Amino acid sequence: MVEEIKLTRGVRTLTGDPKKAIISLSIPMMLAMSIQVIYNLVDAIWVSGLGADALSAVGFFFPFMFLIMGLSNGIGIGASSAISRRIGAKDKDGADAVSIHALLLTLLVAMVITIPAFLLAPSIFDALGADDVLDLTVAYARVLFAGTIIIFFMNVTNNILRGEGDTKRAMYAIVVGSVLNIILDPIFIYVLDQGVAGAAQATLLSIAISALLIAYWLFFKRDTYVSIHFRAFSYSQHTLWEILRVGIPASFQQMSMSLSMLVLNGIVVVIAGSDGVAVYSTGWRVVSLAIVPLLGIATSVTAVTGAAYGMKAYDKLDAAHLYAVVTGLKIELVLAALTFIFAPQIASVFTQSEAAAHLAPDIATFLRIICIFYPTTSFGMQSSAMFQGTGNGIKALVATVFRSIITTLPVAYILGIVVGWRLLGVWSGIVIGNVIGSIAIYAWSRHYIHSLASITG
Secondary structure (H helix, E strand, C coil), rough: CCHHHHHCCCHHCCCHHHHHHHHHHHHHHHHHHHHHHHCCCCCCCCCCCCCCCHHHHHHHHHHHHHHHHHHHHHHHHHHHHHHHHHHHHCCCHHHHHHHHHHHHHHHHEEEEEEEEHHHHHHHHHHHCCCCHHHHHHHHHHHHHHHHHHHHHHHHHHHHHHCCCCCHHHHHHHHHHHHHHCCCCCCCCHHHHCCCCHHHHHHHHHHCCCCCCHHHHHHHHHHCCCCCCHHHHHHCCCCHHHHHHHHHEEEEEEEEHHHHHHHHHHHHHHHHHHHHHHHHHHHHHHHHHHHCHHHHHHCCCHHHHHHHHHHHCCCCHCCCCCCCHHHHHHHHHHHHHHHHHHHHHHHHCCCCCCCCCCCHHHHHHHHHHHHHHHHHHHHHHHHHHHHHHHCCHHHHHHHHHHHHHHHHHHHHHHHHHHHHHCCHHHHHHHHHHHHHHHHHHHHHHHHHHHHHHHHHCC
16 A cells, blocks of 8 residues: 555556556756756857957866766765666565665765866866966866765655656756756856856756755655665665666766867867867757657656666667657757757857857857757667666767767867868767767667567567
8 A cells, every 4th residue: 555655646657557657757858958058058158258268268177067967966866766667576675776876876976077177177177278367267176166066965865766767856946056057147157247157057056956945845745756865774785786777887978078178168268279178068068958759768668668678678678769869860950950040140159259259150050960860869868768677888988979979079080180171170079979879879779679678589
């Protein structure tokens, strides 16, 4: 009887029809992530009002924010995957244990990052070539480095909700933080005259409020599927490994992409200085918005395929994967066309100030090249999410490293510097690497799913 009461609407959706589950769980996350990325775009617009140096400062920190988000999301994805598999196997106690272990791991990792990153910020960014904008970069970075624990908590707990199919409340938390951020940005940057550091302060405060909202649901209202009681905590190496076998590769996936971005930043600095970094980081915000539908679908793929894997319902797993890939492909074909057509208009939005106006043509060129890889990204992203859902994080990691480092970086360097195509070559290298990597991981994923079906057949 207790088990029936705990079967929330999200859990029933998660274990039902896979195609309906993909759509039902994806839409809230698409909306949430769209608003989140819109905030990022608005943030860039407000920061651009401070000039090209401010944009460059944010650009130099961008890979580190990507790293922080990657590590926290890695733990969260590991927890989400393990929770969904436990749900599929009807192991409620196991799902609860996963949640507690994930939160304690979050605290530990965040503490390890915060102190050295905060203290060494000047040396880190000086070594990365931020000479001209070092003070601005450090001022921005230290605020967010100090709030690492808040960022980690928000991302991990949000993933816990997604793992049990509660994407609506996961959406509410993200939307609240993003809308607050949009409101607070101009206040902190201009009204309180905090400049580029004010953008970071607004971001951290907004994330903290979102984190408090999720904490209320988990620790006070307690109407989620998972129940978190730290007094009942009992360390389990097996439970920790359930999180880490997906979480570590997922974190390294993000880290590999962060490393790729750092190296690409370095190549861009050599070719075009801080202006090139401003073009890259600003243009990538638009890319982030364009792939939001894929990210929203991917969160549902991880949970749905995880539950199907836990139930050993491999036909559901197969249906969910293919449906997600095709749906994402159709959406991205439309978005790629729109990006290509309206690239100059999009670029103008981020270059309103006189100090940033000269960047507009380069940003438009970036967008028209980069949008080529939008459609094929669906093949790679949904396949990676499927591997994570089934507990095969290493496969997703290998494919990501192949795409973001082994393929992308050498091609970008050769075309940009050796061949002499400069920024055009770097952007082309990013496209080539992503297209090849996405196709490769899709082929691998289909082979894996067919092998599961043959075992049960």
